[in-house]
Amino acid sequence: MATVAPPARTPLSRVSRDIIGALWEPDWRYRTMILVLLAILGWAGFAWVYQIKTGMGTAGITHPVMWGVYITNFVFWVGIAHSGTLISAILYLLRSGWRTTINRAAEAMTIFAVMTAGLFPLIHLGRVWYFYFLAPYPNQRLLWPNFRSPLIWDFFAISTYFTISLLFWYSGLIPDLATIRDRMKRLSGRMARFKERVYGALALGWHGSDSQWKNYRRAYLYMAAIATPLVLSVHSVVSWDFAMAITPGWHSTIFAPYFVAGAIFSGIAMVITLSVPFRWALGLEDYITEYHYDNMGKLLLLTSLIVGYAYTAEYFMAWFSGDQVEWESFVWRATGDYAGPFIVMVTCNVLIPLLCFARKIRRNIRAMFVISIFVNIGMWYERFVIIVSSLAHEYIPGAWGLYTPSWVELSITVGSFAWFLLWFMLFAKALPAISITEVKESITEGVWSPGDKKEGA
Amino acid sequence: MATRRNVTATFTDIHAAVGAVRSLRLEGCQEITVFGPIMEQELEDALGKPPSPVRRYALIGGLTGCICGFALTVWSSYYYPLVAGGKPLASIPAYVVIAFELTILFAGISALIGMFIHNRMPSIKLHPAHDPSYTDDSFAVRVTCALDRQERVQDMLRSYGPREVHVE
Numbered sequence: 001m002a003t004v005a006p007p008a009r010t011p012l013s014r015v016s017r018d019i020i021g022a023l024w025e026p027d028w029r030y031r032t033m034i035l036v037l038l039a040i041l042g043w044a045g046f047a048w049v050y051q052i053k054t055g056m057g058t059a060g061i062t063h064p065v066m067w068g069v070y071i072t073n074f075v076f077w078v079g080i081a082h083s084g085t086l087i088s089a090i091l092y093l094l095r096s097g098w099r100t101t102i103n104r105a106a107e108a109m110t111i112f113a114v115m116t117a118g119l120f121p122l123i124h125l126g127r128v129w130y131f132y133f134l135a136p137y138p139n140q141r142l143l144w145p146n147f148r149s150p151l152i153w154d155f156f157a158i159s160t161y162f163t164i165s166l167l168f169w170y171s172g173l174i175p176d177l178a179t180i181r182d183r184m185k186r187l188s189g190r191m192a193r194f195k196e197r198v199y200g201a202l203a204l205g206w207h208g209s210d211s212q213w214k215n216y217r218r219a220y221l222y223m224a225a226i227a228t229p230l231v232l233s234v235h236s237v238v239s240w241d242f243a244m245a246i247t248p249g250w251h252s253t254i255f256a257p258y259f260v261a262g263a264i265f266s267g268i269a270m271v272i273t274l275s276v277p278f279r280w281a282l283g284l285e286d287y288i289t290e291y292h293y294d295n296m297g298k299l300l301l302l303t304s305l306i307v308g309y310a311y312t313a314e315y316f317m318a319w320f321s322g323d324q325v326e327w328e329s330f331v332w333r334a335t336g337d338y339a340g341p342f343i344v345m346v347t348c349n350v351l352i353p354l355l356c357f358a359r360k361i362r363r364n365i366r367a368m369f370v371i372s373i374f375v376n377i378g379m380w381y382e383r384f385v386i387i388v389s390s391l392a393h394e395y396i397p398g399a400w401g402l403y404t405p406s407w408v409e410l411s412i413t414v415g416s417f418a419w420f421l422l423w424f425m426l427f428a429k430a431l432p433a434i435s436i437t438e439v440k441e442s443i444t445e446g447v448w449s450p451g452d453k454k455e456g457a
Numbered sequence: 458m459a460t461r462r463n464v465t466a467t468f469t470d471i472h473a474a475v476g477a478v479r480s481l482r483l484e485g486c487q488e489i490t491v492f493g494p495i496m497e498q499e500l501e502d503a504l505g506k507p508p509s510p511v512r513r514y515a516l517i518g519g520l521t522g523c524i525c526g527f528a529l530t531v532w533s534s535y536y537y538p539l540v541a542g543g544k545p546l547a548s549i550p551a552y553v554v555i556a557f558e559l560t561i562l563f564a565g566i567s568a569l570i571g572m573f574i575h576n577r578m579p580s581i582k583l584h585p586a587h588d589p590s591y592t593d594d595s596f597a598v599r600v601t602c603a604l605d606r607q608e609r610v611q612d613m614l615r616s617y618g619p620r621e622v623h624v625e
Contacts, residue, residue: 010469012494012594136529144533153554160562167569175592179494182589204573205580207587210504212576213496218509219572223565226519230561237554440495444471 022282044415065403077117083267084110089227177203249390258310265303269375297362304353348378466614488601518567526556
């Protein structure tokens with residue numbers, strides 16, 4: 001913390017010191033972790049290059065299951081991306097004071113998760129070098145994308161989501177970057193000058209006058225207001241990738257709200273999973289406390305109940321419709337070759353989160369960490385069950401088939417986790433991982449202050 | 458010799474700054490600028506400056522995006538007609554998705570551009586009155602007043618318990 005003098009005189013100044021103090025100067029554990037992640041990423045990169053060079057036959061996907069683990073990963077990562085904007089935008093509009101310490105990390109998670117998700121349609125493409133055909137641009141072939149296709153909707157939804165999330169995150173960072181710049185001004189040394197210049201350039205000349213704040217707060221409010229319907233639309237569009245097809249198990253009107261709830265559910269779980277090691281490693285235990293886990297636990301429980309309801313409603317509709325193929329497909333999903341993933345999905349997503357009804361468990365950080373890991377696993381399996389078990393068991397028994405992922409697919413899946421964590425770790429040491437400005441606002445408004453483990457909502 | 462003076466008072470409490478701004482406005486001072494690490498609605502109201510023009514940028518951007526979304530999809534359907542089952546070429550319900558996404562995209566980007574234009578960002582030079590503590594824990598109330606009222610303004614600011622007051 002030597003580099004972040006001067007010492008704190010006031011509570012507000014203490015916030016700047018603590019959060020900026022957690023930056024830079026990585027220890028050996030951090031460096032080792034980065035090396036491990038790079039090694040995994042290198043292996044996954046090799047697997048992808050091998051797939052591009054040899055052909056899609058190296059992946060396990062084949063008729064009738066043409067969408068396998070890649071699309072599972074795509075939907076999983078897009079889902080993870082949803083909590084960030086939910087916590088930032090929706091809870092901002094609802095004026096929930098407890099969001100202040102986790103929103104920055106959740107937004108960063110959103111961006112990195114979209115960056116991960118966005119890779120999978122490309123990896124899944126047979127000829128990845130033609131991916132730019134998705135973009136509408138004037139060309140010599142006089143062709144335009146088919147705007148009736150859910151896959152094109154998805155391309156638009158994901159790229160809009162990425163752009164808006166990035167801008168929202170960056171605009172939230174501007175006052176904090178100015179705080180770092182000004183803190184570096186008071187220090188001497190070449191490193192401080194360098195940081196002052198870099199963070200100063202990123203802060204774009206922010207000086208915090210009332211007129212700047214006024215325009216800034218307006219712009220931030222509008223960004224939050226438009227990001228909210230965007231979050232809901234993006235995962236709805238992802239769900240329509242499936243629901244627009246007539247495959248039994250996919251063709252359902254419940255898909256959009258079902259996917260949105262699932263996405264928020266998995267996103268909250270990932271925020272919990274990442275924030276536990278992160279608060280410990282950066283020494284920010286006073287900033288993310290039992291109070292925050294209590295509230296996140298409630299959100300986790302709510303979305304888990306919605307997801308559980310959606311599972312039940314799907315089965316009810318399949319039975320109530322009297323459609324033989326639909327019902328057969330759903331029975332097979334729970335009892336057939338993919339019964340294992342189905343059981344994992346129900347246990348992790350519906351049964352285990354019920355523990356969050358207990359206040360003691362919600363306020364126990366270790367317990368929440370364990371529950372969140374189960375939810376992450378469960379949500380990955382949910383995507384797998386929806387995608388693979390529906391395709392494997394369509395209309396004609398002669399066209400049924402099974403799917404097992406190949407080593408290439410599994411390597412790339414593991415690599416995607418490494419890619420995501422690598423970005424998150426670089427972020428945690430380079431940018432203020434907790435919003436300095438918003439913590440100060442919470443203190444001034446008397447909503448919450450560091451070290452406060454207050455009871456109740 | 459200049460006939461006007463800039464008086465700056467630095468507070469550590471935003472509520473004291475709000476009180477100071479209110480009394481300055483009652484006194485009839487017009488040119489008040491506040492610098493601070495955070496901003497609250499109360500302080501914005503106390504300053505009573507006109508609403509931010511950023512709202513117009515968001516609206517115009519959103520409308521442009523919506524029109525562009527429909528224009529691109531409908532135009533390209535007619536430009537390269539693919540007749541399927543005699544159905545209309547422009548499938549409006551399907552195009553709503555594209556138009557919606559572009560509405561959001563354009564509104565967000567233009568709100569941010571509006572903010573940059575009106576905040577004069579990016580800029581290399583900071584405001585001449587800026588001090589590093591203004592992004593840390595200090596709220597500065599800076600008021601420009603006539604030379605003969607300087608004493609009065611200074612006394613008024615002092616009554617709210619600032620960390621320091623200085624005149625330039």
